[in-house]
Amino acid sequence: MPDVSGAGRTLAECAERATDCKAYNRGMNESHLQFLSSPEWAAMLHTDLLPWIESVGDLGDDVLEVGPGPGLTTDLLRRRVPRLTAVELDATLAHPLRARLRGTNVDVVCTDATRSGLGTDRFSAATCFSMLHHMPTPAHQDALFAELNRVLRPGALFVGTDSIDVDVIRAAHMDDVFVPVGPETLAGRLAAAGFVNTEVDVRDYQFRFVTRTPVRDQLGSAESESG
Numbered sequence: 001m002p003d004v005s006g007a008g009r010t011l012a013e014c015a016e017r018a019t020d021c022k023a024y025n026r027g028m029n030e031s032h033l034q035f036l037s038s039p040e041w042a043a044m045l046h047t048d049l050l051p052w053i054e055s056v057g058d059l060g061d062d063v064l065e066v067g068p069g070p071g072l073t074t075d076l077l078r079r080r081v082p083r084l085t086a087v088e089l090d091a092t093l094a095h096p097l098r099a100r101l102r103g104t105n106v107d108v109v110c111t112d113a114t115r116s117g118l119g120t121d122r123f124s125a126a127t128c129f130s131m132l133h134h135m136p137t138p139a140h141q142d143a144l145f146a147e148l149n150r151v152l153r154p155g156a157l158f159v160g161t162d163s164i165d166v167d168v169i170r171a172a173h174m175d176d177v178f179v180p181v182g183p184e185t186l187a188g189r190l191a192a193a194g195f196v197n198t199e200v201d202v203r204d205y206q207f208r209f210v211t212r213t214p215v216r217d218q219l220g221s222a223e224s225e226s227g
């Protein structure tokens with residue numbers, strides 16, 4: 001495993017160092033990628049993810065999705081929100097997704113979401129589904145939380161799902177980046193990035209979380225939650 005522990009090094013820089021950093025040529029192995037493009041995955045998203053998304057609250061008028069991959073989660077979201085921006089680091093996934101969704105309510109941006117360049121206080125909600133463990137270090141994950149806190153409006157939702165570190169999931173990530181987030185650490189890490197009222201629901205293979213940016217009169221409690 002290459003040394004990618006420096007928080008200052010972006011994923012894009014890692015990708016450019018392809019010979020030293022082979023894992024970032026493609027953040028996913030081929031069978032993982034095929035599964036995320038499959039009708040089976042689309043069906044699972046409809047039966048498992050969609051009812052939960054609909055239960056967490058209104059995502060609002062301008063939503064950011066981080067890490068769409070082949071775009072099946074994008075398809076789920078785009079039919080339910082007026083405007084969606086999907087930020088994907090991997091150009092070999094972002095460009096076909098942009099071509100497929102041209103003329104729809106989706107903008108696909110190919111960049112590192114930890115330094116997106118998107119507007120401060122712009123988005124009504126942000127989502128990240130099964131992507132946090134594809135980031136090379138916890139420091140990169142924390143940088144993403146801080147960036148999302150910047151681009152979200154006060155009182156906006158940030159919702160996500162991610163993998164638990166169990167043998168079967170780890171095995172499926174052979175030759176992938178796999179840096180699972182400990183769900184017990186998540187609320188504290190989100191608070192450090194400025195989020196409040198975090199709820200984490202841990203399942204057998206996955207956890208789900210909902211958190212929020214503070215409304216103005218919660219700013220003091222956000223600071224005290226992060227200690």
Ligand SMILES: C[S@@+](CC[C@H](N)C(=O)[O-])C[C@H]1O[C@@H](n2cnc3c(N)ncnc32)[C@H](O)[C@@H]1O
Pocket residue numbers: 011027028036066067068069070071072073087088089090093111112113114128129130131134135
């Ligand atoms: C496992 S895929 C998830 C795809 C989709 N959300 C789903 O659940 O079907 C994770 C995606 O996150 C992307 N990703 C990882 N780090 C990223 C970053 N810093 N910025 C944007 N996208 C990133 C990867 O390139 C990959 O396409």
